[in-house]
Amino acid sequence: MKCCNVLSHSLERVVKPNVAYLRECGLRDCDIAKLCVRRLRLITANLQCLQAMVGCAENIGIPRHTGMFKHALHCVAFLSEEEIAARVEHLKNTFRWTDAEVGMAVSRAPMVLNRTKESLQRSSEFRISEVGLEPAYIAQRPFIFCFSLEGRLKPRYYVVKFLKANGLLKRDPSYSAVLKETEKAFRKKFICHHKEAAQHLKEDYDAACKGEVLSNFRFA
Template identity: 25%
Template sequence: MFNTPPPYLYLKNHLTFPLIIHHSPSPSCSLHFSNNNTSDSTTSIAVSYLIKTFNFTPKFASKLCSTYDIRFKTAQNPDLVLNFFRNNGFSETQLPSIITKAPWLLSCNLSLRVIPKFQFLLSKGASKSDIVNLVCKNPMVLSPSLENHIIPTYELLYRFMQSDNDTIHLVIHKPYVLSSHLVSYNIKILVDIGVKDSTMVRLLELRSTTRLFQTNEMLEMVEELKNSGFTTSKTTFVIALLARENKVAWKEKVDLYKKWGWSDEDVKEAFKKQPHCMSVSINKINLVMDFWVNQLGWDARAIAKTPHILSLSLEKRITPRALVVQFLQEKGLHKENASLTYPFVVSEKLFRDAYLKRYKEESSYLLKLYEEKLKLAYTTHKNGMR
């Protein structure tokens, strides 16, 4: 260990950042082990260190060391690593979790594997607390090569986020974007096929894109959607991609639509027209279909031809307008061959003009019926009752 530790670490450009690396041993791990070159001995030392330092159970410590092949001869390097984290804002309660997820840190070369990455993030405007937050969420962000992975990935993300502040914010909230090698690979695929930068920003910021950016089937999904007629530069392509990525949810929804009377071809055509129909929750699908089929007595396949209906609010749009359409049907004012779905997808103004004001004798009653139902829906929503 260093006899006189330097108080600060310096970047190659001589900018100074207060990354403190005091080398005094921690109270819990002033351990001294005999120098034994055998593999069993070095593993045993690592197990003992984990038990005494973090109060891990012997079984857990042993499993951790064997799983990740953790071994060292003395406590010198692990002490150095842990003290570095302690002296740079990490708490005693955070360290066990970090080491559990990335035990290799204890035997790594701190100056090569960790410090340069802290320096890089600091140079981009991240605070020490930002780095603590990032590493605690995903310690594996310290694993990839700085030059070969972290810097190129950061620069790729910066292209979309357009500022260090926004890029750091993204990295802090989604650490996997900097640690996973699949992320930059998949981003490049999407850019190469024509997905717009503005769309990429929205994708990166969405909570639901974690699996998408880390999938190893991006090329296959892209080709499938292109063959289905989706245009890669349009937003609908990305919506379709997000829906297609979750195979389990996809199958569940296909089966559900078929349960309500759709054919495989209906599902295919509905998805092509409105890919969001495969992103709608199962609960929402059931509620809309139950109301449409069981309460109104209408054909579920009508929705397959206009799947946009599934994106509409049941309480604020579908139910109030359905009451009007039903009334007009009973009065013989809505032709049998007229589209059932059209009244639900037109604008509010067009609906009022075509279905509420058009029939003078009934307009007063229809307007009252419609607005009472709307008022109830908005009042229920405001009060948190759904």
């Protein structure tokens, strides 16, 4: 169906000018191809509309010719300036960010603009209310929004909390460092290393990753 939609537009008057313009913005052909898989209308919209989308991407603090630009364009495509402003305001209120902090977060991780209000609320409640992170800390590290709250953030947090509560960690690792660990590295460092002292930790972690009740973690 997508292919048919492309074929219904003029190759010379619509598709080629749009592709050429995206190249002028610094996007490689592979970037354009990936974008069009998810946002086909980027190459079938009229050029003025596409230029407006590029303007919106730049207005959230991400210049063209940067690595993040293609992600920004994907996130703001077909959103009006009013819709973007409303989403930015919602982020600001939900995470208690200042204007500077919300600007920093959006410019570093534009995908937060596409998160639902419900997921953002859950994220805020967990990170700020339960973990105790400061709003500024989150704004400076918005990459954490790339990870699943239920499948990664919560299970890893509760593993580290369990280990700390039982005196099994010599050092208190930073929240962001724990999240950045690959799954293999995390398991080796925080689970396998403690398999004798915490025999049920692996099965509890596996259960938590599947969304099962986190009370399975046996705190001392």
